[in-house]
Amino acid sequence: MRRLTPWLNGLIWLGVAAPLLYLSWGLWMDRLGANPIQEITHQTGRWTLRFLLATLAITPLRRLTGWNGWIRWRRRLGLAAFFYASIHLLLYLWLDQFFDWGEIGRDILERRFITVGLLAYGLMVPLAVTSTAGWIRRLGGRTWRRLHRLVYAIAVLGVLHYWWAVKFNWRPPLAYGLILLVLFLLRLRRPASSRPVVTLPPQPLSKIRSEA
Amino acid sequence: MLIRTETPIPSSEITDERLYWNRREWLRQAGLLAGAAVAGLLTPGCRAEGKQVRRKANPGPYDTDEPWTSYDDITTYNNFYEFGTGKRDPARNAHRLRTRPWTIRVEGLCHRPATYELEDFVKPYTLEERVYRLRCVEGWSMVIPWLGFPLAEVIHRAEPMASAKFVEFTTLYDPEQMPGQKAPILDWPYVEGLRLDEALHPLTILAVGLYGKMLPNQNGAPIRLVVPWKYGFKSIKSIVRIRFVEKQPITTWMKAAPHEYGFYSNVNPNVDHPRWSQKTERRIGEFRKRKTLLFNGYADQVAHLYAGMDLRKYF
Numbered sequence: 213m214r215r216l217t218p219w220l221n222g223l224i225w226l227g228v229a230a231p232l233l234y235l236s237w238g239l240w241m242d243r244l245g246a247n248p249i250q251e252i253t254h255q256t257g258r259w260t261l262r263f264l265l266a267t268l269a270i271t272p273l274r275r276l277t278g279w280n281g282w283i284r285w286r287r288r289l290g291l292a293a294f295f296y297a298s299i300h301l302l303l304y305l306w307l308d309q310f311f312d313w314g315e316i317g318r319d320i321l322e323r324r325f326i327t328v329g330l331l332a333y334g335l336m337v338p339l340a341v342t343s344t345a346g347w348i349r350r351l352g353g354r355t356w357r358r359l360h361r362l363v364y365a366i367a368v369l370g371v372l373h374y375w376w377a378v379k380f381n382w383r384p385p386l387a388y389g390l391i392l393l394v395l396f397l398l399r400l401r402r403p404a405s406s407r408p409v410v411t412l413p414p415q416p417l418s419k420i421r422s423e424a
Numbered sequence: 425m426l427i428r429t430e431t432p433i434p435s436s437e438i439t440d441e442r443l444y445w446n447r448r449e450w451l452r453q454a455g456l457l458a459g460a461a462v463a464g465l466l467t468p469g470c471r472a473e474g475k476q477v478r479r480k481a482n483p484g485p486y487d488t489d490e491p492w493t494s495y496d497d498i499t500t501y502n503n504f505y506e507f508g509t510g511k512r513d514p515a516r517n518a519h520r521l522r523t524r525p526w527t528i529r530v531e532g533l534c535h536r537p538a539t540y541e542l543e544d545f546v547k548p549y550t551l552e553e554r555v556y557r558l559r560c561v562e563g564w565s566m567v568i569p570w571l572g573f574p575l576a577e578v579i580h581r582a583e584p585m586a587s588a589k590f591v592e593f594t595t596l597y598d599p600e601q602m603p604g605q606k607a608p609i610l611d612w613p614y615v616e617g618l619r620l621d622e623a624l625h626p627l628t629i630l631a632v633g634l635y636g637k638m639l640p641n642q643n644g645a646p647i648r649l650v651v652p653w654k655y656g657f658k659s660i661k662s663i664v665r666i667r668f669v670e671k672q673p674i675t676t677w678m679k680a681a682p683h684e685y686g687f688y689s690n691v692n693p694n695v696d697h698p699r700w701s702q703k704t705e706r707r708i709g710e711f712r713k714r715k716t717l718l719f720n721g722y723a724d725q726v727a728h729l730y731a732g733m734d735l736r737k738y739f
Contacts (some may be wrong), residue, residue: 245512246493246501246708247564310713315701323699377699379562380609380680381509 217281224285228292231259249307256300261374261388263293264367265395272398287343290363294340301333325376332369335362367392480555480569486627487555488721493566495635497708502642503560504661505610506595506602513604518641521601521662526646532592532667535583542646546632548581549573553636554629556652558659559691559720565705570650571633576624578666584620588668591623592616593649593660610676616660617673617687618651619729627652627725630663653722655689686739690730691720695739 235252238244244251267289273282309316319326339360341347348356371392375385483489504514507521526542551571559565579591597613599605605612622628631650632639639645644661651658657677677685684698693703693716704713719726730738 246497247511247706249706250564307711308713315703319701322696325699 214281221285224288228263228288231255231296249303253300253303253308256296256303257374258384260293260297260300261367261370263289263296264363264370265388265391267293267363268367268392268395272395275398291340291343294336297333297336301330325373328369328376329373332366332373335366335369339363339366364396480553483555484552486725487553488557488567490555490557490567492555492569492635493708498566498568498634499640499642501708503562503656504604504642504644506604506612506614506662507642508604509609514642515640517603518645520603521596521641521645523641523646523662526664528647528663529665530578530582530667531665532669533585533588534668535585536581538582545578546573546647549577551632554631554650556627556650557720558650558652558656559705559716561655561657561685561689561697561702563700563702563705565707565716565720567707569635570629570631571636571639572629572631572650574626575628575630575649576626578630579620579624582666582668584668587670589620590669590672591618591620592665592667592669592673593618593663594665594667595660596662596664611679612676614660614676615673616649616658616675617669618658619672620668621729622651622726625726625729627722653691653719653726655691657685658689688730688735688738690726690735690739691716692718692735692739694718695736 235244235255239248239252242248267286270282270286270289274280305311305316309319320330321327339362342351342356342359351359371385371389374388375382378385478492478494479489480487480492500515501511502514503511504518507514507517524542527539528542528545529537529539531537551573553569553571555567555569557565558568575591593616595614596602597605599612618628629650630647631644632647634640634643639648644659647663648661649659649663658675672687675685675687677689678687691702696702702716705716706713717723
């Protein structure tokens with residue numbers, strides 16, 4: 213596994229950057245269809261969910277493979293989710309509403325998919341801010357971990373946002389919901405050998421630092 | 425089929441490549457802007473507008489003089505779930521539709537019910553070009569130069585009985601040709617309806633072409649309805665049956681989501697869709713959104729049809 217690490221690292225960087233590269237290329241080459249703004253909005257929304265699920269897949273992956281090294285990529289995946297969510301939200305605020313705050317306020321109050329979407333984003337902000345090694349130290353491992361459990365709520369709200377936003381084709385949001393459910397179920401059975409409590413606080417900290 | 429037009433369109437007028445490139449130019453600008461804004465280099469509010477110059481030289485009383493949406497966009501950005509739910513699916517899959525031979529049945533409460541071959545059905549009418557706005561319930565819009573004839577003429581030929589109050593339209597049902605019908609996302613075949621006075625209105629047409637050409641399959645070939653003051657889904661495609669009925673038909677979308685789609689579905693910025701506002705729309709090819717107009721800008725012609733009706737109740 214150790215020998216594969218640089219390769220996996222490159223692969224994950226590529227995976228994180230690929231949607232952005234594809235969308236930029238598509239916009240440049242006029243390959244995103246007649247309504248490119250909506251296309252980018254939808255795609256960045258889906259990629260946010262995918263990276264959220266990838267973040268949540270790290271723990272089960274550690275258990276299934278017995279290799280704890282996966283943890284080094286969790287922050288990157290989480291920040292990727294935050295990055296695509298930021299584009300997603302910015303496109304809504306700017307190119308959908310043109311910063312008409314009155315209209316945005318009404319949207320938040322009246323449309324539940326906007327409400328939960330914005331709530332999910334709001335919860336992502338503190339997690340993104342405290343994703344640095346400095347913040348882990350400042351908060352202490354226990355508090356930090358407790359705070360970052362918000363990711364579960366964020367993922368549920370994200371899927372709900374997608375579910376309520378679609379016109380009638382509920383199958384894609386259902387698929388995301390089912391994957392999320394599986395990722396939750398995989399957490400229920402917790403073999404004593406790989407309790408995250410032991411591995412999390414000081415050890416990954418040094419890893420994160422050495423990686424950066 | 426031979427399409428006769430009132431004013432044949434010279435080939436010099438058909439899709440100018442420059443338009444296409446202009447569109448790319450604004451996309452490029454929009455891309456740069458978006459990229460710059462994401463990077464926080466530019467304050468938002470800058471705009472890059474599309475430069476589309478194609479429009480009708482001598483607009484008739486029913487035409488809009490607004491610039492046309494490009495042929496490319498009109499024929500690759502479609503909602504036609506019979507061929508898939510993605511916007512680009514119809515352009516990819518609609519080649520499976522065989523539009524010849526094609527029969528249309530006119531039936532129900534009328535004195536002259538008949539089954540027509542498409543050519544015979546169309547023959548008595550003079551085709552005219554109608555440049556209409558099309559507003560989709562999803563919040564985007566286009567300007568489309570249709571080629572067709574008033575539905576009223578078809579209705580007069582059928583001689584509806586006094587008891588006929590509504591007209592019901594049905595799309596072809598054939599999952600082999602329309603693979604989207606294999607998925608139970610809607611109750612196939614697609615059904616739409618109009619009140620008889622709406623159907624008789626001079627703005628309501630049956631279209632067999634656009635941009636001076638035969639209707640591409642993804643746009644509802646060989647024959648479709650166009651009702652420009654209602655949301656796009658009312659303008660049913662690939663019609664095989666027109667029926668006069670006494671009771672208000674239950675349309676496909678009413679069945680699928682009765683709280684979201686009503687029978688009338690008139691474009692109305694003051695009545696929101698439950699999940700999104702209808703106040704604004706994005707004209708395809710444009711960067712800024714524009715305000716949606718009551719009855720899609722056809723209020724002068726059609727508002728009297730709904731006098732005294734609560735448009736919130738009859739949405």
